[in-house]
Amino acid sequence: MGALRLPPFSGTMKHLGYPAYFMTIIGVWYVLGAMAILAPRFPRIKEWAYAGMVFVYTGAVASRLAVGDSLSRSLARSSSPPSSPPPGSCVR
Numbered sequence: 001m002g003a004l005r006l007p008p009f010s011g012t013m014k015h016l017g018y019p020a021y022f023m024t025i026i027g028v029w030y031v032l033g034a035m036a037i038l039a040p041r042f043p044r045i046k047e048w049a050y051a052g053m054v055f056v057y058t059g060a061v062a063s064r065l066a067v068g069d070s071l072s073r074s075l076a077r078s079s080s081p082p083s084s085p086p087p088g089s090c091v092r
Contacts, residue, residue, distance in 0.1 A: 016063045026056065 005023055013023055029052060036042065036049035061075065 016067055018063075029056065 005020060009023060010020060013020065033049040033052055036045045039045070065071070
């Protein structure tokens with residue numbers, strides 16, 4: 001869903017300090033990974049798809065911790081918006 005650049009996801013990416021185009025890159029990886037996992041046979045490709053998911057989710061938790069989010073918030077749904085707006089943002 002992040003590839004669609006919906007407001008909850010873009011707010012989270014902004015909170016983490018990533019550029020908006022990063023959502024598109026990760027979204028494409030998710031689609032390709034899902035296709036690889038759902039495809040029959042090709043065990044080596046499935047193995048790399050699962051490894052890629054581990055890298056993405058580990059990076060997501062590390063990113064949350066790096067910006068000062070709590071561990072419980074880091075392990076929660078990654079699509080939830082940040083609890084407070086990032087510094088310097090305009091809240092309306």
